[in-house]
Amino acid sequence: MITIYKSTDQGLEVVPEICKGCWINATDPTPEEITGLRALGVPPEFITYPLDVDERARVEKEDGETMIVLRVPFARGQAADIPFITIPLGIVLDGQWILTICKHDSEILHEFIAGRIRSFSTGKRNRFVLHLLLNTAARYLSHLREINRAVDQLEDQLERSMRNNALMGLLKYQKSLVHFTTALRSNQVMLERLQRSQFFKTYPDDEDLLEDVITENQQAIEMTNIASDILSSMMDAFASIISNNMNIVIKLLTAVTIVLTLPTLISSFYGMNVTLPLQNWPHTAWLILAASVGVALLVARVFMKRDWM
Numbered sequence: 001m002i003t004i005y006k007s008t009d010q011g012l013e014v015v016p017e018i019c020k021g022c023w024i025n026a027t028d029p030t031p032e033e034i035t036g037l038r039a040l041g042v043p044p045e046f047i048t049y050p051l052d053v054d055e056r057a058r059v060e061k062e063d064g065e066t067m068i069v070l071r072v073p074f075a076r077g078q079a080a081d082i083p084f085i086t087i088p089l090g091i092v093l094d095g096q097w098i099l100t101i102c103k104h105d106s107e108i109l110h111e112f113i114a115g116r117i118r119s120f121s122t123g124k125r126n127r128f129v130l131h132l133l134l135n136t137a138a139r140y141l142s143h144l145r146e147i148n149r150a151v152d153q154l155e156d157q158l159e160r161s162m163r164n165n166a167l168m169g170l171l172k173y174q175k176s177l178v179h180f181t182t183a184l185r186s187n188q189v190m191l192e193r194l195q196r197s198q199f200f201k202t203y204p205d206d207e208d209l210l211e212d213v214i215t216e217n218q219q220a221i222e223m224t225n226i227a228s229d230i231l232s233s234m235m236d237a238f239a240s241i242i243s244n245n246m247n248i249v250i251k252l253l254t255a256v257t258i259v260l261t262l263p264t265l266i267s268s269f270y271g272m273n274v275t276l277p278l279q280n281w282p283h284t285a286w287l288i289l290a291a292s293v294g295v296a297l298l299v300a301r302v303f304m305k306r307d308w309m
Helices: 031-038 044-052 107-111 125-158 166-194 204-269 284-305
Strands: 001-006 011-014 022-027 057-061 065-075 086-095 098-102
Touching: 001 031, 001 065, 022 057, 031 044, 044 065, 044 098, 057 166, 065 107, 065 125, 065 166, 086 125, 086 166, 098 125, 107 125, 125 166, 125 204, 166 204, 204 284
Parallel strands: 022 098
Antiparallel strands: 001 011, 001 022, 057 065, 065 086, 086 098
């Protein structure tokens, strides 16, 4: 789907056709829409590269056009095998308009469409790109907080768990953090190249904003690394806790089995078809019962003193 936006005095509006200072947003374009985008004079690879989910972040220039590929976070839901992944978002800059291309409907672009980004104008293409980069880094930090909250909930479950379900939940978020780490480092290399190329040096405010973007992205990298290290250590620790919880249960069941076996062992002697002591005494049954209970209680007391049950 292709939607064309343009900033006016009333805000961001949808316009029917491409014009100067507009923003062309292409989300999972069809082959016909891709053909229409190529008619704009954009190099074909500038359109197809961002549609490859494995494309890395980078900057390319060709025939006066500039393409920036950015890895952005994408939430798939808590039930997915990997709740958070990253996808490429392509930004093509022309002298008249700006084009964004993405395989999926990115929540980052929704922030601009909903008008929640201050001082955003489709006519200021460089500033638009910088705000997009800054919002991407902020979105990574937001998803990291969501991951931390989910991990805290799983941690409470793991303290009492003897199953691997919660541990597998931690593994899902660890995979998400690996995706985040790889994408953020790729974005950092791309941002540093933009800074070295002095792409935003035309306006001093834009250059300062680029430095803020780089700082925010570095913070996201550091927080992701910290979260990943903590999660790895936590998984190792809770794997041991689950094993220990299982050992405690097995130890308790073994002790109970021994305690219950002793009365059975004593009473079984008087179930044999041989001559036994006190077999003719009328209170023999009560004596056997008392002896069985006494021995069971004695052994149970010994086990409890040794913390075996």
